[in-house]
Amino acid sequence: MKQKSAIRRRSRRLLAVGTAVVLGALLLAGCTSGASSDSSGTSGSTGQSGLVAPERDMGGAEQGAADSAAGGAIEGVTTDxxxxxxxxxxxxxxxxxxxxxxxxxxxAATLTEQAGGRxxxxxxxxxxxxxxxxxxxTLRIPADALDRTLADLKELGTVNFVSLSAADVTQQSQDLDARITSLQTSVDRLLALMTExxxxxxxxxxxxxxxxxxxxLESLQSQRNYLSDQIDFSTLSLELYSEGTVAPSSPDNFFTGLITGWNALVATLGGLLVGLGVAxxxxxxxxxxxxxxFLIVWVSTRKRKAA
Incomplete structure (x- = not known):
């Protein structure tokens, strides 16, 4: 009986110890799992942060690009x-x-001179x-004063027509400037060589x-000066007619063309008649x-033949 009681007590102790060991193992596993979960969560957070950081950097780059684009738009004003x-x-x-x-x-002459023209x-x-x-x-008006002067000229009377045209000669100007610079450099070099x-x-x-x-070089400089004068001063041909007369215009159909041709023929014949009258x-x-x-020569020839 005593041995059976001792065996039962030992079994209970062993069972208690085993249960404690199992519970300890389970607790340790749970802690390890929790630590792993926390570590995984931290790692995931870090990884997410690592992904967010590039996005923020990319956003900064996009913002920089936007700022650069905005700067480009501002520079566009300079380009304009x-x-x-x-x-x-x-x-x-x-x-x-x-x-x-x-x-x-x-x-009109006074208005042109007041605008700085000639x-x-x-x-x-x-x-x-x-x-x-x-x-x-023929008026030469400063280019920057053309619109203002033209508006003043229109106040002189009734405008029959206005025709303006513009030609861009920037490329021609730049080409002349480059050639002038090159020739001037060549001339300076030759002058230096002459002294040596x-x-x-x-x-x-x-x-x-x-x-x-x-x-x-002088020829190019003359061309450049002429071109600069044409650029700086616009050329405006002004025709002034009395009231009751119509400014001549180009024909726009067959009949007006026929009339214009007839008038031109009459004017030409009239000019020829005037020229004939003068001549x-x-x-x-x-x-x-x-x-x-001729009479003297003929008489002299007859006398020689008679002799």
């Missing part, structure tokens, strides 16, 4: 300003009906029995090359002189 600084030659013609073309011509040509035809008064001017020439032969060769370069006295005088000379 540079585009507005392109070299452009503006020409045009204006026809205006006024009360007094002669007085209006003087007013008058390249001016023709005035006063009133006669055959034709009304008219005037025509050690023989008469070298000096003559350098002078010949220098003379050629200088002629080309007739000279023709008659020359004919008389030629006839007298």
């Amino acid at each position: 300003v540079q585009a507005s600084d392109r070299d452009v030659i503006t020409t045009g013609s204006v026809s205006i009906t006024v009360t007094d073309p002669i007085e209006a011509a003087q007013t 008058i390249d040509s001016r023709n005035e035809t006063p009133t006669t029995d055959n034709q009304p008064a008219s005037a025509s001017l 020439a050690s023989s008469t032969t070298d000096l003559i060769a350098i002078e010949s090359a220098l003379s050629t370069r200088q002629v080309e 007739l006295p000279w023709v008659v005088s020359i004919g008389l002189v030629a006839g007298i000379v």
